[in-house]
Amino acid sequence: MTDLCHLPAHELVRMMSHGTVSCREVTEAHLARIEAVNPAINALVVAADPEECLRQADRADERAARGDPLGKAHGLPVAIKDQLLVAGLPCSGGISALRAVADVDATAVARLRAEGAIVLGLTNTPELGRGAESNNNLYGRTNNPYDLATTPGGSSGGSAALVAAGGAALSVGTDEGGSVRQPCHNSGIAGLKPSHGRIPRTGNVFGSAPGIFGPFSHYGPMARSVRDLFLGLSIMNGPDLRDPYAVPVPLGSPDEVDLAGLRVATYLDDGVSPPTNEVAAVVSAAADAMEDVAASVRRATPGCVGRTVEVLWKTLLGGDGGRGAEEELRALDITDPSEELAEFVRQAREIECSVTEFRGKLADLDAYRVEMLEFMADYDVIVCPAMPTPAKPHHHGLVEINDFSHLMVHNVTRWPAAVVRCGTSRDGLPIGVQVVARPWQDATALAVAGHLEKVFGGWRPPPLVLDSA
Numbered sequence: 001m002t003d004l005c006h007l008p009a010h011e012l013v014r015m016m017s018h019g020t021v022s023c024r025e026v027t028e029a030h031l032a033r034i035e036a037v038n039p040a041i042n043a044l045v046v047a048a049d050p051e052e053c054l055r056q057a058d059r060a061d062e063r064a065a066r067g068d069p070l071g072k073a074h075g076l077p078v079a080i081k082d083q084l085l086v087a088g089l090p091c092s093g094g095i096s097a098l099r100a101v102a103d104v105d106a107t108a109v110a111r112l113r114a115e116g117a118i119v120l121g122l123t124n125t126p127e128l129g130r131g132a133e134s135n136n137n138l139y140g141r142t143n144n145p146y147d148l149a150t151t152p153g154g155s156s157g158g159s160a161a162l163v164a165a166g167g168a169a170l171s172v173g174t175d176e177g178g179s180v181r182q183p184c185h186n187s188g189i190a191g192l193k194p195s196h197g198r199i200p201r202t203g204n205v206f207g208s209a210p211g212i213f214g215p216f217s218h219y220g221p222m223a224r225s226v227r228d229l230f231l232g233l234s235i236m237n238g239p240d241l242r243d244p245y246a247v248p249v250p251l252g253s254p255d256e257v258d259l260a261g262l263r264v265a266t267y268l269d270d271g272v273s274p275p276t277n278e279v280a281a282v283v284s285a286a287a288d289a290m291e292d293v294a295a296s297v298r299r300a301t302p303g304c305v306g307r308t309v310e311v312l313w314k315t316l317l318g319g320d321g322g323r324g325a326e327e328e329l330r331a332l333d334i335t336d337p338s339e340e341l342a343e344f345v346r347q348a349r350e351i352e353c354s355v356t357e358f359r360g361k362l363a364d365l366d367a368y369r370v371e372m373l374e375f376m377a378d379y380d381v382i383v384c385p386a387m388p389t390p391a392k393p394h395h396h397g398l399v400e401i402n403d404f405s406h407l408m409v410h411n412v413t414r415w416p417a418a419v420v421r422c423g424t425s426r427d428g429l430p431i432g433v434q435v436v437a438r439p440w441q442d443a444t445a446l447a448v449a450g451h452l453e454k455v456f457g458g459w460r461p462p463p464l465v466l467d468s469a
Contacts (some may be wrong), residue, residue: 004029005166006461007340008225009076009190009232012169016075019064024077027118028075034167037464040148040392043162044079045139046089053077053385056118067277071115072235077376079168080179081159082122083129084109084219085203089119093205094127094136097332106203107243108172108219108236115235120168124158128206128328129174131340132182132404136160144186145462147439152392153183154340156442159222160187166465169224170232176213178386178407180220181419181434185260186391188421188430189221189459190449191231195440198251198412199236200243213316214245216411224459226420226450228253236439245362249440255449256441264290264297265379271306272405274387279431280385282423286433287383289455290448294381302375305409311361311368314351315403321360328388345396365412372413381448382436386419390429416442418449422456428463 004012004026015021031050038044060075080086083093084106085404092099105113124134124142134157135141144152145165152161155172160183163171173180175193177444184191199219204207210217221232230253239246266282266287271311275283291297304311318324325348337345353361385406392400410417416437423431433452437445 001164001396004163005033007227009169009223010225013076015075017064017070022095023060024054026075027053027057027077030120030167030169030185033165036304037145037167039147039166040464041161041165042140042144043123043142043158043165044121044167045082045123045124045158048119048121052120053120060116060416062108072111072231074116076117076171077120077168078112078117079123079159079162080109080118080171081156081173082125083174083205084172085205085444086119086122089122091122092138092409093129094138094464095332095334096204097136097334099138104203107200107240109203112172112339118255123153123162123171125177125342127334129179130177130344131153131155131320131338132433133340133394135340136338137336139228142389145464146188147391147427149393151186151394151428152386152391152396153186154397155179157183157186158220160184160189162190163222164459164462166461168228169223170228172232172236173220175218175220176216177316177411180218180222181386181407181417182404184394184419185220185386185430185432188291188462189224190226190229190418190420190453191284192233192416192418192442192446193218193220193222193410194442195234195249195416196343197247197249198233200240200246202240208243215414216312216316226418226446226453229418230446235358242419252441252443254447254450257444259293259447259451261297262294262380262444262448263378264294264381264383265300266297267299267301268385269404270301271310272309273402275385275388275393278390279388282431283383283385283433286452286456289452293451299431302372304371305405308405308408308412309402311364312412315361315365317348317351318394319351319353319361321352339395340397347398347401368412374437380438380441381444384434384436384449386434390427390431392424410436415439416445418445420449420453421458422452
């Protein structure tokens with residue numbers, strides 16, 4: 001039989017629902033994979049009780065045997081970023097002072113469980129979720145399964161590394177500046193930052209009202225296939241009457257999208273972080289592949305993208321010379337911040353502005369959004385880089401924040417943006433491509449990403465998985 005830990009989530013659900021394989025077998029396979037690969041990648045940092053996971057699997061098998069209605073995620077082994085609350089597990093966001101056993105599930109987690117998912121544990125993240133690497137002083141550093149000397153990314157890097165290595169079929173990450181999409185690019189899996197407001201963000205270890213971060217913060221599915229992203233999104237989608245940003249908007253389906261009618265814009269250099277030749281070649285090949293199916297593909301760059309880091313990142317850093325960030329550290333008794341968090345505070349100290357100037361920054365954000373909407377009057381989809389390079393060695397992270405410029409664009413716009421693997425570097429590292437659609441057209445972004453996945457193959461098992469199989 002094909003390795004169960006290589007199969008996409010939707011295929012596993014189909015097999016378990018039809019009795020081709022039992023939920024217990026699938027859970028056992030993923031627990032064994034975690035045991036084999038996690039010592040090297042350090043991706044799952046809080047494990048659920050394996051016996052309880054198996055009991056849940058047995059109950060799922062019993063429901064199937066009785067002919068009971070089965071959920072969309074029947075028996076599916078999932079992992080959750082250690083930022084969302086998972087009842088019964090010690091959630092922390094990588095911070096010792098916050099580590100406590102949650103008594104409720106985040107809305108997204110509750111919805112997955114209600115559809116039959118089995119939570120295997122929590123995945124690693126940087127302290128406070130502020131980092132381009134998944135490293136903290138509580139659980140240590142996560143490594144990329146394609147090359148342990150490189151980073152899987154942040155802040156959802158633990159999720160990306162575990163899914164890439166076959167330790168979970170699906171995970172949920174968060175994305176305020178690329179934190180779902182950069183790890184998916186680095187780790188060769190598929191990921192979606194949905195339209196802002198698609199998935200409620202209720203139930204976060206840092207609180208469900210993140211203040212200035214709220215308008216940019218998204219939860220999103222991460223998996224080994226694009227179809228799995230829609231599975232996760234369809235389960236987690238919809239308001240919960242607790243997140244003020246979550247709204248009821250029809251989801252649609254990627255299967256209903258007519259690729260032949262799409263007008264595609266594509267660009268390589270945003271004026272901030274031009275891609276390497278390897279990345280540029282992969283993105284160009286993806287754009288060429290769209291020429292075979294779309295109505296048109298044109299080279300066109302939104303004029304505002306060169307301002308992205310200035311507009312978003314310096315707003316998120318605040319304008320008080322780092323005093324707010326330092327107060328957060330004191331409140332959490334963080335006297336020795338991790339490398340990533342220390343870099344965030346260092347950069348925050350460099351930003352000083354008056355209330356009037358900060359109000360101007362907020363106005364700039366809306367002006368940026370208007371300019372992007374005007375650009376999209378002529379296009380339905382953008383195909384562009386996710387990151388300018390493949391995964392980098394550890395210790396680059398937030399020091400090279402400009403690397404995130406292509407991703408940050410759509411934390412500002414709040415549009416749906418997917419990443420799918422479309423190539424491989426000379427060193428064997430994955431290269432992803434970002435696919436962006438108009439607001440609320442998540443199905444369109446997924447349809448295009450799914451087409452590119454068919455053309456280029458998508459996820460491939462990393463060497464670490466092959467070595468441990």
